[in-house]
Structure formats: structure tokens, C-alpha cells
Amino acid sequence: MIERDADLSGANTLALPARAERLARPDSEAALAGALATRGAGEPLFVLGQGSNIVLDGDLPGLTLIPSLGGIDYREQGDDTARVTVGAGVVWDTLVADTVARGWRGLENLSLIPGTAGAAPFQNIGAYGVELADVLESVDTLAVADGRSVRFAAADCEFDYRDSLFKSRRRGEFIITGITLTLRRHGPCRVDYGGLAARFADADPASLDPAMVRQAVIEQRQSKLPDPAVLPNAGSFFKNPVVSVAHHHRLKADWPELVAFPHRDGMKLAAGWLIERAGWKGRRLGPVGMHRDQALVLVNHGGARAADVRALAAAVRADVRKRFAVDLEQEPVVLP
Ligand SMILES: Cc1cc2nc3c(=O)[nH]c(=O)nc-3n(C[C@H](O)[C@H](O)[C@H](O)COP(=O)(O)OP(=O)(O)OC[C@H]3O[C@@H](n4cnc5c(N)ncnc54)[C@H](O)[C@@H]3O)c2cc1C
Structure with missing residues (x-):
């Protein structure tokens, strides 16, 4: 079923007002292909999960799809490993809770991350030292161009820190319908x-x-x-920036307490620390602000529109650039 002029204000965790011209929630691959087939030539297409990592900057023209394929299917392989295939519409933390309750390890560090299993590969979700890429085996998709089913092995997904080929190089070309993970029964937990x-x-x-x-x-x-x-937000609003070792040395000389971690391209800085030191922790600009305990999280205190989010993000980035000569990159994707 396709809904017309659908309200999306409850479908994004920043609670920004927006509407979708046409919206469908297909719950099978056939329904997804059917919805795609209703798309007119050149009609815009958007894919959403739970809207926990997007900034809705106005209404979405054309067709919006919220893949709602369900199912968590375990195939045990001997005593120690299981392959788990999960529909794109399964809530990520429902999956984590289920695997942990069955004693499988691999996803526990990724507990409570909002969103769907289908969105998880898009930005290679990560937390507490673990990324989806560490346990992912493959991603099943439908190609937007011709409705073909295409499976990507994890090694071909071009995973990086909060990035993948679905988010970067081939953005918009594939709708993720499911993912397959490999989990273990034994072995150490990552703490x-x-x-x-x-x-x-x-x-x-x-x-x-x-x-x-x-x-x-x-x-x-x-x-x-x-x-x-309780307080609408999209999680971390900026990625942790990576700077050269020389740049890190210069900053460290001025700010001995600078928080940084080694990275293959230099040093990764804690964006929240930079934002706090730039004076934005707990500070508001209109109806939006940076959270009082987590400077990295942009929050909507009520009634915000996309322009308010844009203005605050620009002000934070400008102050961080001025003080540290570091460019912050926004994590949530802006739509349309
Ligand atoms: C409080 C909070 C805490 C968070 N903590 C973390 C964290 O610790 N680690 C982390 O990595 N992220 C975190 N996030 C971000 C967010 O939870 C993840 O990015 C999540 O994977 C987004 O899922 P979603 O279903 O809400 O996707 P959406 O926000 O709906 O979509 C995100 C992007 O993925 C695309 N997409 C979604 N589904 C599909 C699909 N089936 N096929 C193709 N493309 C698709 C969309 O087009 C969009 O560009 C946090 C967010 C919040 C609000």
C-alpha cells in the first residue's frame, strides 16, 4: 500500500517536520520490488529505516520506502559459530538482545544503538571498540536500476569508520533487504x-x-x-576527525589534555572534546543546542526546523575550525 502526503515528523528521531509525497513500507522482497515498479521515470527515491541518523531538510518528493522485511534466522555451524540472517526491517537492538539471550557473542558491544538492521551497514555502525564490519558476512540488496537481487560480501562493502560503499561511492544504487552475520559461542568479549x-x-x-x-x-x-x-536527537552529530601526526603535535602543545587515538592516517581526535572546548557544550542556538552532558549530540529542544539545525551545525564547525584548524564532518545524512 502506498500512502500519499505521509507525515514523517514521527519517523525521524530529531523530530523535524517533513512529509513524504508517496510512502510505502514493503515487508517482503516481492513487495519491495512491487513498490519500486510504481516509480515513474526519474521520480526521486528515498530509503529510510527508523530515521535515527538523518536530517530531514524539507519534504521528500517522489517515493519513500521504509523496508520492513522481518525475520531472524539462525544456522548453527558446529558448536562454536552461527550464521544469522536478518531482515532489513528488524530493529537492531531486538537482534542484539536475541543473540545475547541465546549466548552468541559478537553484537553485545553494539547494544542499544537505535535503528534497523538494514541501515546498519550503511554507515558501518560501531560502539565500544566494535564495528558491524567485525561480524558481518554479507549484505543482500535490491538494485534500484533494475530490481535485481545483489549480494555483497563484507570485503566488498568498502567499510570504513562510519562509512561504506552504500553511503559513499554507490549511494542510492541499492536497497538493503537483509544482512548475514557470523557470531561465536566461545572466545573473549571485547572490553x-x-x-x-x-x-x-x-x-x-x-x-x-x-x-x-x-x-x-x-x-x-x-x-x-x-x-x-524524551529529547529528540540523531546521536553523534559529527564524526571524530582524523588529523596528521604533525597537526596533532601542534595541538597537543597548546592543549596537553587533548583526547586522541592513533589511526592509520594519523591521529583521531574526539569531536566531543573539541566542541566542548570551543564552548558549545550545553549551549543553545534558537530551539536547538549541543547536549549539556554530551557535546557531540545536537538536540531539538522543541519546535526546531532544518534551518535551525543547519545554523547550529555551521556555528559549531566554524568555532572548532577557528580554534583548532580542524574541519568537522557531519555524521547524519541530509535528505532530500
Ligand atoms: C541516541 C542515538 C545514539 C546513536 N548511537 C550510535 C552509535 O553508538 N554508533 C553508531 O554507529 N550510530 C549511532 N547512532 C546513529 C544510528 O543509530 C545509526 O546510524 C543507525 O544505523 C541508523 O538506523 P536507522 O534505521 O534509523 O536509519 P536512518 O536514519 O533511517 O537512515 C540512515 C541512512 O541509511 C540509509 N538506509 C536506511 N535503511 C536502508 C536500507 N534498508 N537500504 C539502504 N539504505 C538505507 C538511509 O537512506 C539514510 O541515508 C545513534 C543515533 C541516536 C539517535
Whole structure:
């Protein structure tokens, strides 16, 4: 069924007002192909999940699809591994909870990330030292041009930090219909990152199970990140920038407490730290602001429009550039 002039204000976690000219929520590959077939020549096409990583800058013309294919299918391979195939419309954290409850490890660090399984490869979601790419085997898609089914092996997805070929080089060419992951029964959990390292500093790694790690991740995320249902936001609004080693040295001389991590192209800086030091933590501009506890999260205090988001993002980027000579790149995708 195709809905006309559909309200999208509840379909994006920043709660920006927007409408879709035509909207469908296909729940099978056949329904998806059917919806695609209604598209007129040159008609714009947009694909959404739960709208937790987008900025809706006005109404979406043409056809908007929210792939709603369900299903979590486990195929155990011996005692130690399982291949899990998941429909694009499955809520990501429902999947994580299900795998952890069955004792499979691999997704526990990615607990409570909003959104759908289908969107997860788009920006190679990551948290607490783990990325989707670490456990992904393949991505099933439908090619927009001719409706063909195309499977991408993980190695061909051009995954990078919050990036993939679906987000960059071949953006708009494929609709993700499902993903397949490889999970393990045994082996160590990854707790060497950020708050998890402190939480489990005294624990024997062999005694940890994925349920314990999931619980710790949930507690830490709930204490740090604003819930979009209470304070609309799109998570981290900027990526952590990578600068050259020489640039890092210059900054470190002026700011000895600078937060940075080695990266293959230089040093990765903590964008939240830069934004805080540029004076934006907890500061508002009109109805939007940078969160008072998490400077990296742009929040809608009520009634914001895309122009308000744009103005704040530009002001933050300008101040960070002026103070640190660092360009911040926005993480959420702007549509249309
Ligand atoms: C509070 C909060 C915390 C967050 N924490 C994290 C975090 O820790 N780590 C992290 O990586 N991200 C995080 N995010 C960002 C977000 O959760 C992820 O990017 C998530 O994968 C987006 O899923 P979605 O279904 O909401 O996608 P949407 O926001 O609806 O879409 C995002 C992009 O993916 C494309 N897309 C969506 N579905 C498909 C599909 N089936 N086929 C093709 N393209 C598609 C869309 O066109 C769009 O460009 C956070 C967001 C919030 C609000």
C-alpha cells in the first residue's frame, strides 16, 4: 500500500517536520520490488529505516520506502559459530538482545544503538571498540536500476569508520533487504575500550559473558546519551576527525589534555572534546543546542526546523575550525 502526503515528523528521531509525497513500507522482497515498479521515470527515491541518523531538510518528493522485511534466522555451524540472517526491517537492538539471550557473542558491544538492521551497514555502525564490519558476512540488496537481487560480501562493502560503499561511492544504487552475520559461542568479549575497560578492570576476561557486557553497555549509554523519545536527537552529530601526526603535535602543545587515538592516517581526535572546548557544550542556538552532558549530540529542544539545525551545525564547525584548524564532518545524512 502506498500512502500519499505521509507525515514523517514521527519517523525521524530529531523530530523535524517533513512529509513524504508517496510512502510505502514493503515487508517482503516481492513487495519491495512491487513498490519500486510504481516509480515513474526519474521520480526521486528515498530509503529510510527508523530515521535515527538523518536530517530531514524539507519534504521528500517522489517515493519513500521504509523496508520492513522481518525475520531472524539462525544456522548453527558446529558448536562454536552461527550464521544469522536478518531482515532489513528488524530493529537492531531486538537482534542484539536475541543473540545475547541465546549466548552468541559478537553484537553485545553494539547494544542499544537505535535503528534497523538494514541501515546498519550503511554507515558501518560501531560502539565500544566494535564495528558491524567485525561480524558481518554479507549484505543482500535490491538494485534500484533494475530490481535485481545483489549480494555483497563484507570485503566488498568498502567499510570504513562510519562509512561504506552504500553511503559513499554507490549511494542510492541499492536497497538493503537483509544482512548475514557470523557470531561465536566461545572466545573473549571485547572490553578494552573506554568505559568498558574501567568497568571490567578487575574482572577475569574468561569469566565475562555477552549478557554482562550488554548490561554494562546499556547502563553506560543510558547514563550518557539523551533518549530521542524524551529529547529528540540523531546521536553523534559529527564524526571524530582524523588529523596528521604533525597537526596533532601542534595541538597537543597548546592543549596537553587533548583526547586522541592513533589511526592509520594519523591521529583521531574526539569531536566531543573539541566542541566542548570551543564552548558549545550545553549551549543553545534558537530551539536547538549541543547536549549539556554530551557535546557531540545536537538536540531539538522543541519546535526546531532544518534551518535551525543547519545554523547550529555551521556555528559549531566554524568555532572548532577557528580554534583548532580542524574541519568537522557531519555524521547524519541530509535528505532530500
Ligand atoms: C541516541 C542515538 C545514539 C546513536 N548511537 C550510535 C552509535 O553508538 N554508533 C553508531 O554507529 N550510530 C549511532 N547512532 C546513529 C544510528 O543509530 C545509526 O546510524 C543507525 O544505523 C541508523 O538506523 P536507522 O534505521 O534509523 O536509519 P536512518 O536514519 O533511517 O537512515 C540512515 C541512512 O541509511 C540509509 N538506509 C536506511 N535503511 C536502508 C536500507 N534498508 N537500504 C539502504 N539504505 C538505507 C538511509 O537512506 C539514510 O541515508 C545513534 C543515533 C541516536 C539517535
